[in-house]
Amino acid sequence: MLRYLSSTSLLVASSAPRIGASFAESDDIRLAGDRTNAANANVDYRPDAGIWGPLAAKLKTFVKLDVNEVEMLEGFCRNSRSYEANHNLIQEGSNPGCIFIVLSGLAYRFKLLPGGHRQILGYLVPGDICDLSFTILDRADHNVSVLVPSRIAKFPLRKFVDSVATSVSVTRGLQLSAHLDTVIMREWLLNTGQSKAEQKLSHFLCEMAARLKKVGKISEDGWFDFPVNQVMLADTIGLTTVHINRTLQRLRRDGVILLDRRRLNILDMRRLCATANFEGQYLNSLDLVS
Numbered sequence: 001m002l003r004y005l006s007s008t009s010l011l012v013a014s015s016a017p018r019i020g021a022s023f024a025e026s027d028d029i030r031l032a033g034d035r036t037n038a039a040n041a042n043v044d045y046r047p048d049a050g051i052w053g054p055l056a057a058k059l060k061t062f063v064k065l066d067v068n069e070v071e072m073l074e075g076f077c078r079n080s081r082s083y084e085a086n087h088n089l090i091q092e093g094s095n096p097g098c099i100f101i102v103l104s105g106l107a108y109r110f111k112l113l114p115g116g117h118r119q120i121l122g123y124l125v126p127g128d129i130c131d132l133s134f135t136i137l138d139r140a141d142h143n144v145s146v147l148v149p150s151r152i153a154k155f156p157l158r159k160f161v162d163s164v165a166t167s168v169s170v171t172r173g174l175q176l177s178a179h180l181d182t183v184i185m186r187e188w189l190l191n192t193g194q195s196k197a198e199q200k201l202s203h204f205l206c207e208m209a210a211r212l213k214k215v216g217k218i219s220e221d222g223w224f225d226f227p228v229n230q231v232m233l234a235d236t237i238g239l240t241t242v243h244i245n246r247t248l249q250r251l252r253r254d255g256v257i258l259l260d261r262r263r264l265n266i267l268d269m270r271r272l273c274a275t276a277n278f279e280g281q282y283l284n285s286l287d288l289v290s
Helices: 054-060 067-077 157-164 168-194 197-214 230-237 241-253 269-276
Strands: 080-083 088-090 098-104 107-112 118-124 143-146 150-156 223-225 257-259 263-266
Touching: 054 067, 054 098, 054 168, 067 098, 067 150, 067 157, 067 168, 098 157, 118 168, 118 230, 150 157, 157 168, 168 197, 168 230, 197 223, 197 230, 197 241, 197 263, 197 269, 230 241, 241 257
Parallel strands: none
Antiparallel strands: 080 150, 088 143, 098 150, 107 118, 107 143, 223 263, 257 263
């Protein structure tokens, strides 16, 4: 499996939607369960009717998938259950023996530092696999927890590895998915290391909005769930909660964002992107294909 998911030669198919400063264009697929409660959504994927599960929908943006490949991906997601907020899916140092796929809700990666401090390493939206590194590592090198009530699929690791090895397209899609995680991490390192407080926070808000829009989680009037509190924001972008609070208040006062009961609406996306120096091209799957 190492040669399938770790290869540096990323071979992909030719068509994928773009995400730029204006974020994603409409796809020709729908995600099952979008209009239902995240934790209680009934999984009813019907690719023949244009209704795809989150994992197949994500990989479809990278590669062309035939019916058998879609069925394989949907099979990975059939054994799922609901988890309450703050449930720890993966503990650092453990051997999960399986992969976890986010079907609805939100999860996050993190490491605990000496003294109890936490550094958040990334957020997982529907369609994301918690970590493909488990296919080549014996132990988890970080923790993964559920942020809000979520539905998560669980699939045996060895069976996953054997199944993926039978499909070049699925292998390519997973390569690109893992590569995109690395690209996002590089942007995070650059953002936290070089930017000022308002730029750091603005960049994170732009990125999350782009990713959530891609998976259909932003309403027509622009609102989306944003359960990341100020402590988590501080642990994500390397600021104090005082800086986070002041920056959020400034963005609200200037009419750039609205925050209401853990929901966010970006009123002036152009201005927020300009503040963040955010173009979103690193999220653009077309930039990864030849």
